[in-house]
Amino acid sequence: TDLDLFKILFPVAVEHLRDHSWHSLLMHAFSNTDERLKNGLSVTPVFLTACVLWPPCIDLYEKFRAQGKPPHDALHHAAGQVLSQQQKHLMIPRVIQNGVRQMWILQLRFKKMFGKGVFATLHHPRFRAGYDFLLLRSEVDHHLKQQADFWTQAQNMPPEAIKSLIYGKRKKSPINYQLSVHEQ
Template identity: 35%
Template structure:
């Protein structure tokens, strides 16, 4: 599954994320901290997940969110053919992945709900890992915001959310109303 993402130079995002997640894991073990195998799987299979979701969205015409959900199944099914991954770990891996899509949407009560999620910390760590590996400024801003939000007092959190509300939000696509079939005479 993941070997097709390896390059001769060893510098693809896939290789960088695997190298960094393994370094971080070594550090955690050295410091007698817990290690969650689901986090390792979420990181290792992140790029195959993105590629599969993109492919499904293009081929099927599904929304990206729906394609992402199907891709999670495909990627984990393929991984389970080679590795014996218990269901409890695949469930946690899915949670971590799903939170990645939700972390950019922080307005209203969403930020607090996300912060209360049992896998928030793992999802935040994956977001930080992605920001580091991809050198993506938007992800880095998101990591910084969530890092500050986690340690802020509730009044300061409210202020951070109010600042978000003042930012212009990206325009949403408007959908045309669905065309309804004309009613036939004589049917009740």
């Protein structure tokens, strides 16, 4: 029998499974997790929770952005609502909720690829999880390739090289804070 366990545990995310991009993102996340387990590597519920709940968070984020909220405020507010709704169905410890929020906020920080904020992002405690999530997102959204490539390159460079990279490419154009799969 089909117990629809996903529907029971994550009802706020179920409707998004019909979207091919989000379904693909989740399948990549589950596949990568399976591979890590097979290889004896650690896995964290923070990463999978962030992946599963990302689609409803983005829906709310876009709604709040359309209402005029600044990007970080919109994402904080959306994250809070999604996690609160999810708590009604599956208890998520606060430490996991905080990790999920940090991973999601890093997705905005990854958009800024110049200035001294790059160093702060590289040294963020959740950088690796957020970066892995960005890579996962870039597998289903080719618009994220430039960001993923930048952060892949930046984390493997000495500080002096990073300085020339980030200060040499300062942009005058505004940052596009759209986070949906179909970024522009």
